Amino acid sequence: MLGTYLDILRYRDAWKFSAAGLVLRLPMSMVGLSTILMVRAEYGNYTLAGAVSAVNIIVMALCAPILARRVDRHGQLRVMGPAWTISVLSMSALVAAVFMHAPAWTLFIPAALAGATWGAPGALVRSRWSTILHKPGQLTTAYALESATDEFVYIVGPVLSTVLGTAVHPATGLIISIASLAVGGILFLSRRDSEPAIIPYDPGAPRESVIRKPVVLVMAATYIGMGMTFGAMEVSMVSFTEERGAPALGGILLAIFSIGSLAAALVYGARTWRRPTWQLFAMGVVAMALGMSAFPFALNLWAMTVVILITGVTCAPTMTNVNVIIQKSVPAGKLTEGLTWMSTSINLGTSLGTAIAGPAIDAVGARGGLYTMAGAGWAMVLLMLVGLPALRRGTAHAPKPTLPLD
16 A cells, blocks of 8 residues: 555655645644634633634635636746745734734734635645646545545644643744745745646636536535534534533544544555546445434444544545546646635535534534534535536546646
């Protein structure tokens, strides 16, 4: 299994942009939590802290597809170089404003600017893989590796934010995020040899967004449902462990979910699968919904550990198939935008899941959140089934994008 990943990482020194992408993506699991810890510590207000963090996430979700279209048109360096410079400066300004106890309203300005210029680093990394890999099965392996990287980031990031935020200073996690974005951005953008080629502008070509394509729309809708399960899970695990007198284990349970997903990603990507990708995707969505349905029946911490680990195994392979389907279904000149719509959809779904699960937990306790997870899981299945005919047609007849060779 290891040899499969080493082969693609060695090819054209791909490990260099992949490793830079790992550093670059670390902030995505730290900024939200670190912002809440920092603002709460300095202003003593959870409402303000949550609002500042929410503005950052919402603006990021809205602006990422716009940045992605610019990247496809003008290239990663020309667009994301200035964008990430603004993001680094904005996050630095947010830290400075909090330290100076600036008026509360001023915190929203740098938070929004940082979100607007963050983009979707995962989509940028995956688009590079699609540029350099051409053999059957290699792209699935690469996307599985990146899914595992995402899970690793979500295991390490929250731990760094909470441990260092408690032991050193509440702003430590945000400072690490600023450094990671600056260093990772420089290392990533300096690898010009793997940057996707700019597609020459064609005034006669359709200019509508790829979200109008039925396949992309089906994937985005399904991802909103998946994001709802994730958002509901975050708050539900906190409530579940608090009710059982072990609040510190909430983060551990979420980490176990990511560990299961990471392991599954590595195993999945090392194999060659003969079934059509759309079938593998549909099977993964149903398997995840079944896993989410088991959460309300986990009555103690040990049972919950087993359930969340097994459900985590269904996550990364399903997300890998989504990325493969997008790569096969959109023009090469719009690949970054297509992948970015997936990030936007899952972020919107996560926010929605949190918003629904919170009141449910307030009303009936942790089980309200657990049933919300189950409901969101089957909503995800329903959205997938409604779009399944379009998905089958779109993937069956979609030509493989023509990408530049070595």
